[in-house]
Amino acid sequence: EPEVTQTPSHQVTQMGQEVILRCVPISNHLYFYWYRQILGQKVEFLVSFYNNEISEKSEIFDDQFSVERPDGSNFTLKIRSTKLEDSAMYFCASRKGLNSEAFFGKGTRLTVV
């Protein structure tokens, strides 16, 4: 069964460093998302991406964040200068269309020290 894959599963980085989180969405899906979940809190929307551009972004998704689809399969989230409060699980999701379900990857646990 097709699935969304994310790498790495766990990343530890020093405050101020750049990190890139990688995702391979399901191959025939058109809409891509990044969410984050701080420990014990809700799943929060960060950004949606369609047709090679950002469709919508939340207040959390400030200038420190960027997304890219560098080729036909990968979808990346970059955090330019990590802060302690960026420590969270980051989930990538994809969906085929606007009236279909979104499927989530297993997530990347980001720890900023």
Next chain:
Amino acid sequence: QKEVEQNSGPLSVPEGAIASLNCTYSDRGSQSFFWYRQYSGKSPELIMSIYSNGDKEDGRFTAQLNKASQYVSLLIRDSQPSDSATYLCAVSRYSSASKIIFGSGTRLSIRP
């Protein structure tokens, strides 16, 4: 007003009983509704989607949608200990943005 509201629980249900989970949403333009299950430390796993008013059944799960009341529910019949998890209600619009907004989740505990 929160966009998607759920009772945080925990909701404790005996094994074999029916678990009833509820959700309300604020955006009347919402058109797609989802229930996800999330085990501790894991990613959200889709259980059900529902798009029109009424009931939708899939095995032991039944989703119910009432757009006039802006209310979505999930019934789990014959609850099993493996159903113990956090259940997330999520909604989205048909729009170019199409973001899916999640509630905070209801923790469900099935006691043997």
